[in-house]
Structure formats: C-alpha cells, structure tokens
Amino acid sequence: MPDAAAKRKRRFKENVYGAVARVPAALANRHRLELLDLISQRPRTVQDLAAEAGVTVANASQHLGVLARCGLVSVERRGTYAFYRAADPAVYRLLVELRAVAESVDHEIVAAERAYFGERDPGIATYDAAQDIIADRRAALLDARPREEYEAAHIPGAVSVPLEALRSKKFALPRAKRYVVYCRGPYCVFADEAVALLRRRGLDATRLALGPAEWVAAGGEVDRVG
Amino acid sequence: MPDAAAKRKRRFKENVYGAVARVPAALANRHRLELLDLISQRPRTVQDLAAEAGVTVANASQHLGVLARCGLVSVERRGTYAFYRAADPAVYRLLVELRAVAESVDHEIVAAERAYFGERDPGIATYDAAQDIIADRRAALLDARPREEYEAAHIPGAVSVPLEALRSKKFALPRAKRYVVYCRGPYCVFADEAVALLRRRGLDATRLALGPAEWVAAGGEVDRVG
C-alpha cells in the first residue's frame, strides 16, 4: 500500500475509534450506569436522581452532563427543573448487551445478585414468551412499579398495580386469572415481592423478568398514559 | 423502607454497577477497540496486532492484558507467541450495538466514514437479506479477506477470493452468476474494491456490508477450515 494511503487509513481509524470510544467512556462509571437505569424508567429531575443514586446534587448534575454531552440522554427544562430522559432505543439495547457481557464475563456479578435476591424465581425471561402472555386472554399482565413510571411507559396491555398499593390490599383480583408481574428490570425487586404477595393470597402469579427498557431493546413498543 | 434494608440495597447497587462498569472501562479506548476489531477476524499475535494498530509492542501487550483481564478476549500461548482471540459471541453483539449507538449519537463518525469511503454503495446490510443470498443458488458469496481470516472463520457457503488474488486475475469467474462480496465489516474497504473490480470485468457484483463478527452478532454460525 502506498505510504499516503496508509497514513490516511491510520488517521481514519484514529478518528473513528476515538469517536466510538467516547460512548463506553461515558458508560464507564458506576453512578452513570445507575443514573441511566433510573432515567430509563421515566424522566426525572436532578435532585430526585441524586437522592436515589446516593450522590450529591452537584455530582449527579455533572454525571448527567457527561451522559447528555455524549447524546445518551436528553434534557427538557421546565422552570427551574431539568428532566433527564433516555435518548434512543439503541441505548437500551446497548445497556442490555452490556449487562449480558458483564454477567457472562464476571461471575462476581451473578454471585452478588444471588446474595441479594436469594434463590430467585427466574420467571419468564424472553421477549417471545412475554408476547405469548400478552396474547393469552386468561393471563393478566401487572406492572408493579410506582404509578408515575407506568404512566411514562409500560408494556402494552399491562395494568398498573404498584407494589405499595398491592401491599395495602387496595386491589381485589379475580381468582381465575393467571397473573404475570413485571417491574423495572432484572435488578429490581418489586415484581418478586408482588409475586410472593399474590401467591400468599392463593393466586397464580409469575414474574416477568423484563422491564420496559428490556422490552424496547428487544424491539417492543411501549404505551404511555395521557 | 427500614434503614438496614436501604443500606443493603445501596451496597448491592454499588457492587453490581461497579462490576458492570468495568466492561465499558475496558472498551473506553481507541486502541483497545481497534485491537478487538482485529482480533475478531482471527487470533493474532501481539507483534502482529501492534503493527497493524500502530502502537508499540509493549503498549499493545498492556492493552491486550486489560481486555483479557476483563474477559473480553482470551489468550492461547504457543511457544513464545501469544495468540489473542475473541472470547464470546456476546462481545460481538456488544461491539455492534456500541457502534450503532456511537453512529446515531455522533454525526462526526458518519462524516468521517463518508470522507474516507466516498459515496459508498450501501449494498446488502441486514442478516435476513444475507441469508436469502446464501439460499439463492444463482448467487455466489465471496470472502474478500486474506486467506488466513477466511480459514479462521467465514460465513457458511462463502468462497475465499482474497482481494490480492482477485487483483492479480488469479480467478476466472463464470459470467452468469450474481456475486455478493463481504470483508471484515463496515470499516473495511476490501469488499468495496472487489465489487468495483468485478464490475469493471462486466460481472454482476454487490457488496454485503457485514463481516463474520456482525454475522455472529446477528445469531449466525461461522465455518472454519481444518
């Protein structure tokens, strides 16, 4: 290869790989990953996110700025509030693949999950199986997350039954149905608890181990309220 | 939530997100991304990779060590040589998604590609379309990469026609067929050049814009020689 062409190729590769590397650089931080996961449930303010992720407001703002500058989240300003939201379904897919690789590569993660969740019912874990549930008229899909998250995005056909409401027995559920409950995703405990609660009441309940983010990553659509 | 449970949850999140973040940290470097792309074609030695990626041997060794410690590549030692190879199809999927997000988020990348490749024939770019080609008996799938890469892994049914050999007219190809040519992947120029060459000889040639890595990421199997 002539020298000039080789140099041109080298510069091209440096540019492209350098630009691509900015994305994993933005993801290469504990707090930013957690913030992204929180954002993927619904748009949230900086304070709110900071409190939930256990960091200071200023620090959360800086991390969110990194994600926004990279295009992984977008901001909508309303008054003094800044609502951060996930930018693109492609980001969900990336996060799902990232988690898959991390779990297959680092057994510590699976061990930590087991230590935290105990012997967990694996439940329904694939997109196709979840679609069968939606099609089945004798099954009911329940969303165990807080109502605001259901309103922002939920799996089509799901009914909002927040765990808190379920705990305080605000719901009377017919006995004949098969209940399938989902929550935020694999690291969320709401659906596990809802399933346990429903079973204690003698109902047929199963966990769906996907949240709306995983649903979108697999190619699904989500509904919103209003 | 009681205080102890909240603390336990926080510690769990710190552990899990901290561990997951190690994967993007390993990917957050120009050279490591390029090395991974090279490795994904076939197992290669440190020297070889260092030369192709334009870094010193010691530096390449250190970057490869980072990838290996993270489990993204594996090493096989033969004599004084160390052959690095890609560890898992999940890694290919992650890289494909990473590139997709980077391109959708950073228009500079697309601009750099256009500047380098010119107005490029998009060719066939989906897994399904590629499978139709393989099934079509009047089409022939050609692999334009160097023979060693074909031998390490190629799309089933492909014939090895290295660009170098094609240039020196070592191949007599029947005129009646439709030729579909692939190479290393979207940032590789071999297939573009092969298609141009075949067309100049009056043959019906199209580029397939997937390499074996993208093929595997989409769920395909690959064949190897020997």
Next chain:
DNA sequence: GTCATATTCAAGAGAGTTCTTGACTTCCGA
C-alpha cells in the same frame, strides 16, 4: 549453554477523571 525473539513487567511523567466545595444563574412565588 548461548543467543535471538516474543512477550510481559515495572516505574514514572503526563494527562484525564472524580468528587467536594462554594459560588453563580435562573426561575418562581410572596
């Protein structure tokens, strides 16, 4: 054994990241 070769290791200068702190800007309601 000796030598050349492939790779890794170790130390250190320089650059980049992270988190805290306190100040600053902007918006809204009283």
Next chain:
DNA sequence: TCGGAAGTCAAGAACTCTCTTGAATATGAC
C-alpha cells in the same frame, strides 16, 4: 423586588489511565 429552590459552573486535591523506557522472563534454535 426579594428570597428560596433547582441546577450548573469552576477550582482543586486525590486518584486513575496512558504511554514510554528499559529490564526481566520464557521459549526455541543452534
């Protein structure tokens, strides 16, 4: 208009990452 609240900005200490250099290790050929 003022005060409070939400968010951002700026500077700096502590830490981590990167790349170079030269040495160390290990293997195979002679």
